[in-house]
Amino acid sequence: MPPAISDSIRLYGTDEAVEPPRLLKAGPLTVEFEDGNLRHIRYHGREMIRAISFVVRDRNWGTYAPQIAHLNFHEKPESFRLSYDATVKAKEQEFRYSAAIEGNSNGSLSFSGKGTAKSDFLTNRTGFVVLHPIEGVAGAPCTVVHIDGSIEETKFPLLIDPVQPMSALRAITHEFLPGLKVTCRMEGDTFEMEDQRNWTDASYKTYVRPLALPWPYLIAQGETIEQTVTLTVSGTVSEIESVDRSLSLVVGEQILGVMPSLGLGLDPKVLPATERSLGALRQAGPSHLVCYYDPRLGHRPTDLERMGAIGKALGVELWLEFVVPSVDHFEQEIQNVGRAVAELANPFTVVMISPASDLKCTLPGSPWPPCPPLDSCYRAARAAFPGARIGGGMFSFFTELNRKRPPAALLDFVTFTTVAIFHAGDDRSATEGLESIPYLAKSVEAFIEGKPYHVGPSAIGLRMNPYGEAPMANPHNIRQAMNGMDPRQRGLFAAAWSVGFVARFAKGGASALTLGGTVGELGIAYAKTDYPQPWFDENGGLYPVYHVIKGLAACRGRPLVDLTISKPREMQAIAFAHERGIEIWLANLTGQTQSVELSPKLVGSLSVLSASEFEQATHDFLTMDSLERAFSGKTILLRPYAVARGKGNVSA
Numbered sequence: 051m052p053p054a055i056s057d058s059i060r061l062y063g064t065d066e067a068v069e070p071p072r073l074l075k076a077g078p079l080t081v082e083f084e085d086g087n088l089r090h091i092r093y094h095g096r097e098m099i100r101a102i103s104f105v106v107r108d109r110n111w112g113t114y115a116p117q118i119a120h121l122n123f124h125e126k127p128e129s130f131r132l133s134y135d136a137t138v139k140a141k142e143q144e145f146r147y148s149a150a151i152e153g154n155s156n157g158s159l160s161f162s163g164k165g166t167a168k169s170d171f172l173t174n175r176t177g178f179v180v181l182h183p184i185e186g187v188a189g190a191p192c193t194v195v196h197i198d199g200s201i202e203e204t205k206f207p208l209l210i211d212p213v214q215p216m217s218a219l220r221a222i223t224h225e226f227l228p229g230l231k232v233t234c235r236m237e238g239d240t241f242e243m244e245d246q247r248n249w250t251d252a253s254y255k256t257y258v259r260p261l262a263l264p265w266p267y268l269i270a271q272g273e274t275i276e277q278t279v280t281l282t283v284s285g286t287v288s289e290i291e292s293v294d295r296s297l298s299l300v301v302g303e304q305i306l307g308v309m310p311s312l313g314l315g316l317d318p319k320v321l322p323a324t325e326r327s328l329g330a331l332r333q334a335g336p337s338h339l340v341c342y343y344d345p346r347l348g349h350r351p352t353d354l355e356r357m358g359a360i361g362k363a364l365g366v367e368l369w370l371e372f373v374v375p376s377v378d379h380f381e382q383e384i385q386n387v388g389r390a391v392a393e394l395a396n397p398f399t400v401v402m403i404s405p406a407s408d409l410k411c412t413l414p415g416s417p418w419p420p421c422p423p424l425d426s427c428y429r430a431a432r433a434a435f436p437g438a439r440i441g442g443g444m445f446s447f448f449t450e451l452n453r454k455r456p457p458a459a460l461l462d463f464v465t466f467t468t469v470a471i472f473h474a475g476d477d478r479s480a481t482e483g484l485e486s487i488p489y490l491a492k493s494v495e496a497f498i499e500g501k502p503y504h505v506g507p508s509a510i511g512l513r514m515n516p517y518g519e520a521p522m523a524n525p526h527n528i529r530q531a532m533n534g535m536d537p538r539q540r541g542l543f544a545a546a547w548s549v550g551f552v553a554r555f556a557k558g559g560a561s562a563l564t565l566g567g568t569v570g571e572l573g574i575a576y577a578k579t580d581y582p583q584p585w586f587d588e589n590g591g592l593y594p595v596y597h598v599i600k601g602l603a604a605c606r607g608r609p610l611v612d613l614t615i616s617k618p619r620e621m622q623a624i625a626f627a628h629e630r631g632i633e634i635w636l637a638n639l640t641g642q643t644q645s646v647e648l649s650p651k652l653v654g655s656l657s658v659l660s661a662s663e664f665e666q667a668t669h670d671f672l673t674m675d676s677l678e679r680a681f682s683g684k685t686i687l688l689r690p691y692a693v694a695r696g697k698g699n700v701s702a
Contacts, residue, residue, distance in 0.1 A: 055585050060661040061641070061691050062477070063537030065584065066528045074123075074130045077155025084476075086118050086136055086149065093157045093283055094290045098232040100181035100253045102279050104163040106138045106145055107175045109266040110518035113531060114138035128155040144168040145176065145269065157232070157283030164276040167269040174265045177258030178241075178277050180234055182206070184252050184485060187224060195221040197240055206254060207245055210493040212452040213414040216243040219256060229287035238277030247493075248449035250468040252485035262415045298647040299623055299636065301700050302612035309610060309626060310560050312552065312603040313338035313369070314574065315507025315567040316360065318353040323577035324568045325356070328363050330575050330592060331568055333671045334600045338366050340507050340564045341398070343387070344373035346406060351390040358397035369400035369564075370438075371445060373409065380405065380422035381430045388434025402441035402465050403431045408454065409446055411516040418454075428460040441465045441504060446516040447472070448490055455497050463502040463561060464494065470510040470547065475531040477543065480510060481639040484550040485619060491558025505555055506564025509572040510544055511536035527582060535571035535581055542661055542691040544595040549637035549693055550622035552602050556610055557624075565599060574599050591668030597659060598693060601635065601674055608633075621646060621688070631699040638688035646686045654698015656681035660689040 058065050071082035071089065082089040087103035106114045116136035124131040133150045147165025163178065189208030195201055196218045206224070207215045216222070219242055221235040239258045246255045258277065259267075269275065313336045316324060324331070341357040343349050354370075361368035372387055374380045384403070391398055407421040424442065431440050439462040444451040451466040458464055468490070470480040494503050507513060511533045512521040521534030529538070538544055548565055555563055566572035570579060574596040576586045586593075608626035613634075615621055621644060625634040631654065638644045657677040659667055667673045674695050686694055 057661050059584050060664040061541045062543050063540035064527045076129045076153045079153050079157050096227045097183050098226045100183045102161050103179045105179050109172050111174050143171045145171045159281040162278040166274045167271050170271050171269040172266050178279050180256040181253035192224040210247045211245040214242050214244055230285045233282045235280045247486040247489050249472045250483045250486050251473055252482045261413050297644050298616040300614040300649045304612040306610040306612050309605045309608045311337035311562045311606050313564045316341045318349050320570045321356050327569050327575050332364050335603050337606055338369050340369045340371050342371045346375050358394050368398045370398040371402045374405045377420045377422050384430040384434045401435045401438045403427050404445045425457045458499040458501045463504055464498045465504045468508045469512050471531050475529045484554055487554035502561035504562040505560050509566030510538050540593045542594050545598045545693045546637035546691040548595050548598045549635050553622045553624035594667045597673050634696040636694045638692045641690045644688045648684045650700045651684040652696050652698050653682045656696045658694045660692035
């Protein structure tokens with residue numbers, strides 16, 4: 051008999067144990083305590099602050115996981131207090147700190163941290179990070195107190211700010227509920243803010259130590275740092291509306307546009323495994339393949355030939371993503387690849403160009419590295435790839451595109467990628483980040499001069515790290531920020547996340563989307579690698595996300611129907627109109643079972659892919675069809691990270 055498979059593997063691709071957050075209450079103040087830090091700080095059920103964390107990072111911006119000891123809680127109906135000691139240790143360095151947290155029923159909260167380097171400690175950031183939410187906050191007014199005592203009336207940016215929207219900070223006050231304001235005061239160092247929506251995070255981040263100062267920096271052995279963050283609520287309200295806890299989906303009549311084309315990424319390192327998986331990939335039916343080509347990594351014209359053959363076998367459009375290696379010889383290098391492609395009878399209908407120097411981040415205030423002029427690169431590409439559509443922008447994240455905006459007039463479209471787990475690796479941060487996508491859509495459209503935009507290849511994990519040498523290694527198959535191989539790609543989690551990703555960007559007007567890869571760590575089907583893949587190493591097969599790609603790719607060009615979701619952080623959905631009625635895809639973005647109320651009701655059929663159908667999903671190409679059952683009603687039950695497809699007509 052095959053080995054038993056746990057629900058954790060089905061959902062997350064890993065058996066890593068995750069301790070649920072502990073809910074602390076002080077009257078109407080609630081806060082979640084998780085891994086030594088605070089999340090979702092609410093007053094009367096309204097979120098004031100997304101998170102307060104004391105973080106210790108290494109020289110590559112990786113965040114250490116602290117070893118917590120002496121954790122003590124003191125809880126009363128009107129207050130709570132807790133404290134702990136923590137150690138972060140690497141082979142060559144060690145830092146220890148103690149923390150104290152106190153909350154009261156009047157909404158006040160304090161979080162203090164005091165730490166000492168037990169050795170010389172090299173870090174890019176050690177101290178507090180505060181996250182403000184974006185929903186209800188983006189574009190809203192706030193009052194800022196600077197470190198010199200001056201007061202400024204300003205606003206949280208609505209469009210995504212490419213640099214620091216606020217600096218030299220001591221305190222920020224904003225209204226979180228009509229009549230109630232919260233003041234966040236930060237002491238012990240100089241703080242500044244960055245707009246984390248650049249990295250597809252659902253927050254504005256206020257952090258210790260300005261980026262204009264040198265980094266990494268040294269905390270000398272024996273040196274002590276001490277910082278405190280305090281929250282204070284002010285104002286009055288006569289009555290506070292109760293928070294509606296129901297989850298509903300209202301199907302509208304308005305058509306928002308059409309479903310963009312949906313493709314997959316293809317990296318030369320997975321060419322052999324992709325060639326072995328052509329049957330599965332053909333049935334998935336992607337619209338295009340984005341083929342990565344970087345001569346610095348040893349990619350050669352033979353790779354172009356193999357990618358061309360794969361595209362022909364799958365019957366899809368081929369898009370070339372070409373990294374121009376040098377500064378001095380960029381025109382010749384573009385011409386050389388153009389000739390190589392011409393010798394293959396020009397299989398690439400789209401060519402995207404990026405200088406190699408643009409694959410790495412340049413932080414605000416830092417000098418830009420030498421780089422060939424983008425306008426010259428794009429003109430050279432036009433000449434070298436006649437007949438192809440030319441795209442440009444950034445092969446890295448929206449952050450880099452926002453900070454170095456291309457001459458869009460010379461392009462047919464603009465491109466960038468995203469990632470779900472850059473700053474945090476936990477499940478909720480990955481799904482919460484989908485909230486930022488509407489702002490990415492509005493922001494990119496504000497500077498690309500009316501040109502279309504393409505997003506991807508994007509997945510939960512990183513395909514490249516603009517801020518370090520490479521994505522994080524993951525030998526223990528765990529959730530962590532900046533993973534290259536993220537285990538959730540193999541579970542139901544990736545299927546649900548992908549529905550949310552496509553739904554948000556389709557509504558945001560993207561002309562094309564590319565998800566992850568063909569096979570392997572960013573892919574939709576299994577490929578054997580040098581890291582363990584529980585259950586799949588013995589059984590092989592499809593990842594559940596395969597069925598989302600297959601289903602949504604088939605909807606290319608269909609009219610998008612407007613949907614209203616009561617709790618978009620917990621569920622995402624996308625709907626298409628066609629001659630036979632409507633097709634709706636829904637995804638539960640949480641680890642809890644959700645009951646969704648449809649309005650109006652759906653009469654037709656329903657397929658639900660949840661953890662109990664995991665094994666079937668790994669080998670049945672037609673899983674969503676096989677699971678289809680007659681349906682007539684208003685209530686759909688979605689188990690953790692389940693994906694559902696409804697077809698039929700909606701009627702009162």
